[in-house]
Amino acid sequence: xxxxxxxxxxxxxTRAAGLVADCLNVGxxxxxxxxxxxxxxxxxxDLVARFRTGAISFSGATTFNLDEYVGLSPDHPQSYRxxxxxxxxxxxxxxxxxxxxxxxxxxxxxxxxxxxxxxxxAAGGIDIQLLGIGRNGHIxxxxxTSSLGARTRIKTLTRSTRQANAAFFAKPEDVPRHAITMGxxxxxxxxxxxxxxxxxxxxxxxxxxxxxxLGADCPxxxxxxxxxxxxxxxxxxxxxxxxxxxxxxxxPDGEEPVLV
Numbered sequence: 001x002x003x004x005x006x007x008x009x010x011x012x013x014t015r016a017a018g019l020v021a022d023c024l025n026v027g028x029x030x031x032x033x034x035x036x037x038x039x040x041x042x043x044x045x046d047l048v049a050r051f052r053t054g055a056i057s058f059s060g061a062t063t064f065n066l067d068e069y070v071g072l073s074p075d076h077p078q079s080y081r082x083x084x085x086x087x088x089x090x091x092x093x094x095x096x097x098x099x100x101x102x103x104x105x106x107x108x109x110x111x112x113x114x115x116x117x118x119x120x121x122a123a124g125g126i127d128i129q130l131l132g133i134g135r136n137g138h139i140x141x142x143x144x145t146s147s148l149g150a151r152t153r154i155k156t157l158t159r160s161t162r163q164a165n166a167a168f169f170a171k172p173e174d175v176p177r178h179a180i181t182m183g184x185x186x187x188x189x190x191x192x193x194x195x196x197x198x199x200x201x202x203x204x205x206x207x208x209x210x211x212x213x214l215g216a217d218c219p220x221x222x223x224x225x226x227x228x229x230x231x232x233x234x235x236x237x238x239x240x241x242x243x244x245x246x247x248x249x250x251x252p253d254g255e256e257p258v259l260v
Contacts, residue, residue: 001223002230003210003247005238006254009198012232013042015254016130016196019230020047023128023192024056032063033129033182034088035140036080039196040132044087051092058094064120066131066140067181068102070109070154078168079104102152102180109154113180117152120186129190133197136160137205137218141181148214148222150183184222193229195220200236207240 006012020043023030034040050056065080072079081101089099100119106112120126131139138144141155156178157165166172187193197206209220210231223229232254238244250257 001210001226002251003241004230004232004251004254005241005244005247006232006234009234009236010042011254012196012198012234013046015232016043016194017046017050019192019194020128020130021050021056024058024061027060027127029060029062030127031123031125032061033126033187033190034063034065034084035130035132036065036067036083037132039198040130041087043130043196048088048091058092061094062098062123063094063100064116064123064126064182065101066129066187067179068104069176070104070178070180071176072104074101074103074105076104078174104176104180109178109180113152113154116180117182117186120152120182126186126190128192128194129187131187131193131195131220131223133195133202133205133209133220134161135164135201135205137208137220139184139187139195139220139223141179142184142187142219144217144219146184146216146219148184148216148219148225151185152180152182154178155181184219188222188226191228193223193226195223195229195231196233197231197237198234200239202233202237203240206231206233206237207242211242 006015068080074081102116103112136144143158162175165175169175208218214221214224
């Protein structure tokens, strides 16, 4: 696991956007795994800015989002599809038909989960997967006790996750109780995983993910098994790391090392 400790949240977003930009510029038809949540908003703002300068193009890209709320239509104000259009899709040259999210209002969510899983496989898998982390260690909507081998499925959201997401809804009771989410097995199949965490509230989960034992109580620890996982954290989110001096020695201020 590559741990990049950067000075600020802004720098964390820039660093993550740079890795996505590299994927866009190197691959002929890159497949991007996308996430939502407030941590991702500055990452997408950075990518839009790069597109506007001509530094990157999304014209050949295909995207798959991690998850969607069960019961919300694609045009619901708080659906993740609407969120992705607002933050990214409407501002770049991507083919909207190549932007994939689970259909939250599908007649049978379980069938929809299977369809979505098959669509990812048919696209050849994901080249780079963006991830955030919940305070309880969830990635995607894989809540604690999720199987580390699970694939795309329906998950019941914990009370803490629903409370954290209540800020995006008019009333706390409006937050859906279930979501369709990629499983941890899907995430681990991505060729590169990039997790971004900022702020002191994420410090406990970050320390558990990076330095704690592998366990379903903190699903993000599964990234310890990934051959190419990059974790980008600001100083606040890194506050609980015991080996922070070592990470900084390898990657000063989150930059790549110079081998001499």
